[in-house]
Structure formats: C-alpha cells, structure tokens
Amino acid sequence: MKIAHFGILESEKSFFEEYFPKFTHLFYHKDLITPENIPNLKDIEILSVFVHTKVPAEIIDQLPRLKLIVTRSTGFDHIDIKYAKSKHIPVCNVPTYGENTVAEHAFALLLTLVKNLPEISRRNLTHNFSYKDLLGRDLQDLTVGIIGTGKIGLHAIRIARGFGMKVLAFDIFPNEFFERTLAFEYTGMDSILENSDIISIHVPYLPSTHHLIDHEAILKMKNGTILINTSRGAIVQNSALLEGLENGKISMAGLDVIEGEDESLENPLIQKIISRSDVLFTPHTAYYTKEATNRILQTTVDNIQHFLDHQINNQVNK
Ligand code: NAD
Numbered sequence: 061m062k063i064a065h066f067g068i069l070e071s072e073k074s075f076f077e078e079y080f081p082k083f084t085h086l087f088y089h090k091d092l093i094t095p096e097n098i099p100n101l102k103d104i105e106i107l108s109v110f111v112h113t114k115v116p117a118e119i120i121d122q123l124p125r126l127k128l129i130v131t132r133s134t135g136f137d138h139i140d141i142k143y144a145k146s147k148h149i150p151v152c153n154v155p156t157y158g159e160n161t162v163a164e165h166a167f168a169l170l171l172t173l174v175k176n177l178p179e180i181s182r183r184n185l186t187h188n189f190s191y192k193d194l195l196g197r198d199l200q201d202l203t204v205g206i207i208g209t210g211k212i213g214l215h216a217i218r219i220a221r222g223f224g225m226k227v228l229a230f231d232i233f234p235n236e237f238f239e240r241t242l243a244f245e246y247t248g249m250d251s252i253l254e255n256s257d258i259i260s261i262h263v264p265y266l267p268s269t270h271h272l273i274d275h276e277a278i279l280k281m282k283n284g285t286i287l288i289n290t291s292r293g294a295i296v297q298n299s300a301l302l303e304g305l306e307n308g309k310i311s312m313a314g315l316d317v318i319e320g321e322d323e324s325l326e327n328p329l330i331q332k333i334i335s336r337s338d339v340l341f342t343p344h345t346a347y348y349t350k351e352a353t354n355r356i357l358q359t360t361v362d363n364i365q366h367f368l369d370h371q372i373n374n375q376v377n378k
Contacts, residue, residue, distance in 0.1 A: 062125075063364075064101050067091035067110040072357060092117050096270075106364060111135055111344065112322055113342045115141040128152070131299060132360050133347070135292060137265045138322070141377035152363040152374045156211055157347070157355035159172050162316075163215035165346035166260050166290045169314025173286060173340050176201065195282045200224035205256030207249070207272070208263035208291070209235060216260055228252050231263075258288065265292035275299065277363040278304040284311040290346045293319040298329050313339045316346040 064086040065076060073087050085099060091112035098119075105127045109115060115129060117140045123299070129144060141151045172178065173323075176194040183189065204220045206213050209231040217238075220227050227244035234246045249272075252259065259281070263269045273287070273296040281342045287310050289296050298319045304310035318334065320327050321344065325334070334341035347356070359374070367375040 061106065062086070062104045063106040063108060064088065065108040066093065066105045066113040072299075073352075076361065080364065090097065092334050095174065098122050099196050103159075106130065106367075107358065108364075109138070113138060114322065115139040115318040117146075120144055120147060120149065128309060128364070129221060130360050130363045137263060137292065145377040148167065150367065150375045150378045152367070152372065153364075153376050154356050154359040155374055157352045157359065159211035159215040160231050160351040161349055162212045162262075162290050163219055163282075164344040165316060165342070166212075166216055166262075166288050166314070167219050169288055169290070169316065169340055170260070170286065171200070172300040173312045173314050173338075178340065179337070191256040201226070202256060203228060204260060205229070205252035206244075207259065207261045208230075209238065209246075210264075212290075213262035214238055214242070214292075216262060218245050219350050220244075225258075228256060249277075250280060253277055254282065256285060257282065258286040260288040261291045261295055263291060264293065265295055269295050271295070271297040271300075273300065278309050278353070281309050281320075283308055284312070285309060286312045289312040290316040293317040293321050298333060300331065302333055305333070305336060311338065315339065316342045317344055359361050 062084040066088045068087050068089060077085055086104065089095065091110065093113060101123055102125060103125050105125050107123065107126060107129045109131050111133045120126065120140065120143055122209055124168055126149055129139060129149060129304060131139060131151065131153050134154055136151060136153050139151055174197040178198055179194055180191060184215060198207050202221055203226040205215055206227060206229040209217065209229050217227050217229065228247050228251065230247060230249050230252050231245050239246055271294065278300050296319060301313065318330055318341065320330055325343065363374050
C-alpha cells in the first residue's frame with residue numbers, strides 16, 4: 061500500500077511509519093499538490109492531507125489508483141467530496157479531537173484582546189510599564205452571540221457561561237436540551253447581530269455560510285462589537301471586516317482564520333487587516349495543542365485501519 065501525506069511535520073512521520081510499517085510512505089512537508097509532485101503520486105492508494113491541501117476533481121483525476129482520502133482535520137471543504145464519491149473514493153475526517161481545543165482558542169483570542177495583552181507585553185520589552193490608556197473589559201455580563209452550536213460552539217457556550225456571560229445562539233438545528241441545561245437562548249441571525257457585544261463563529265464553511273458576515277451583516281451589529289472567527293476564513297468577507305474595523309462597528313477582531321489564507325497570507329488585503337493593532341491573528345493554530353494533535357493522528361491511523369478492515373469510519377461523503 062502506498063500512501064502520501066501532505067503538510068506533515070517531521071515529528072509526525074514516525075507515528076505513521078510505526079503504525080503502518082509495511083506501507084510505502086511519501087512525506088511532503090508542504091501542503092500543496094503541484095504538477096511537480098504529481099508524477100510521484102500516480103500509484104498512491106491513500107492520500108492524507110490537512111486543511112491547506114486542496115483536493116479538487118482535477119487532482120483526483122490525476123491519481124488513478126486512489127482508494128481513500130483521509131483529512132487530519134474536522135473541516136473538509138478543501139476536498140471535492142462529491143467528486144470523490146462519484147469515483148467511489150471515501151473521504152474520512154476527524155470529527156472530533158476535543159471540542160474544547162478550538163473553543164479555548166476562541167477565548168484565548170477574546171481575553172487577549174479585551175485585556176490589551178499584546179500592547180502591554182510590547183511595552184514591557186522597552187521597560188514602559190504605563191497602562192492607563194489601556195482600559196480593559198470584563199467578560200462577565202457581556203452578551204456573546206455564538207453562531208453554530210455544534211461541538212465547538214457548545215463548548216464555547218460552556219466557557220462563556222463560566223465567565224457569567226449572557227449567551228445568544230443561532231443554529232439551523234437548535235438543540236433545546238442544551239439550551240435549557242446550559243442556560244442560553246436561541247435567536248435569529250439578525251438578533252445575534254443586533255444584540256451581541258461579542259460574536260464568535262462556529263459554523264462550517266458551506267455555500268450557505270460563505271460571507272455570512274458581509275457588509276450588510278456588519279451594518280446590523282452594535283457599534284464596537286468584538287468579532288471572533290476560529291471557524292473558516294471565507295465565512296467573513298474581508299472587505300466588510302476591514303470596513304467594519306475602520307468605521308468602528310467592529311472594535312476588535314480575533315481571527316484564527318481569514319479569507320484567502322489558503323492562497324497566501326501576503327495578500328495586501330489580508331496584510332492590511334492582520335497588521336492592525338485592533339486585530340489579533342493566529343495562522344490557523346487553534347487546533348494545535350499537544351493533546352489535540354495526538355488525538356488527530358490517532359483518529360487518522362484508525363480511519364486508515366478501518367478502511368483496510370473494510371469497515372469505513374468517519375466517512376463524510378457517504
Ligand atoms: P459541528 O458540525 O459539530 O457543528 C457545526 C454547527 O453549525 C452544527 O450545529 C450545524 O447545525 C451548524 N450550521 C451549519 N450550517 C449552518 C448555517 N448555515 N447557519 C447556522 N448554523 C449552521 O462542527 P464543529 O466540530 O463544532 O466545528 C465547527 C467548525 O470549526 C468546523 O466546520 C471547522 O470549519 C472549524 N474548525 C476550525 C479549527 C481551527 O483550527 N481553527 C479546528 C477545527 C474545526
């Protein structure tokens with residue numbers, strides 16, 4: 061069996077080699093499948109990727125022996141799963157590796173912003189310990205709007221309730237049991253936009269969530285809303301985000317993802333957004349903890365093993 065792993069870290073190689081010693085492993089540290097590496101991939105049967113590796117129909121067509129795609133992520137919008145299905149190629153993901161991991165990152169971004177930690181830290185480096193112009197905010201009693209109450213969104217709600225925040229939520233499939241037990245309130249998208257001090261996004265990237273936060277949505281927000289996006293970049297329209305930051309509708313943004321990140325973070329609009337002092341950007345690192353990465357690797361080898369045992373698990377294109 062020949063397998064190609066894209067976007068792999070040096071430290072992750074041995075995990076796969078030890079688990080599948082009889083496989084031929086091709087390891088690529090970079091994410092992109094390019095015309096240069098395609099010739100070496102002609103006879104691979106399994107493709108293992110992360111979110112930055114695009115797998116459109118044209119790539120699938122160039123891998124005639126491909127039998128399985130595993131993505132070492134929850135999201136799978138980087139893979140043409142319908143086309144893979146038409147070719148009888150299952151695509152398997154890591155449906156959960158700890159809903160706490162990304163939710164904790166959302167709050168790391170939020171707390172870092174409201175407490176002005178980057179500027180305080182910067183001043184320390186020059187022995188400047190003045191802070192009177194850096195008044196922070198309490199989270200307690202603020203209203204957070206959670207868009208998407210799946211695994212990560214619900215954990216974000218748990219954390220928010222722990223801080224004593226009021227929680228509004230929107231989901232196309234509301235979960236009334238959790239609404240009651242976690243004491244939050246489902247409402248419509250407009251109500252989230254109009255009534256939240258903080259908005260945190262936890263929906264997947266789908267045609268229905270593309271530019272969910274656009275110019276029109278931002279106009280409906282309270283002045284000074286804090287926006288947190290740890291989900292997928294293109295759910296927030298970059299031009300609208302920049303305008304919102306410039307006109308004060310958005311006072312601060314914490315972004316682990318940004319529209320266009322897959323092409324290049326050097327894009328001038330992205331640079332204009334992430335270099336602002338009211339923006340805190342982490343380059344898609346929300347998932348990157350010791351505990352979560354171990355769980356991701358374990359689920360990925362389990363997905364491959366299940367496929368070998370003819371018991372496909374975690375398939376997203378059934
Ligand atoms: P999930 O499938 O458990 O939850 C998603 C929720 O969104 C579901 O409840 C669904 O009903 C809801 N939803 C779908 N479309 C909607 C719409 N149009 N409007 C409102 N609600 C809608 O997913 P999850 O595990 O909570 O993950 C959420 C997303 O987080 C993933 O899809 C992925 O894009 C992102 N993510 C990011 C990182 C990172 O490192 N930054 C890591 C993991 C996941």
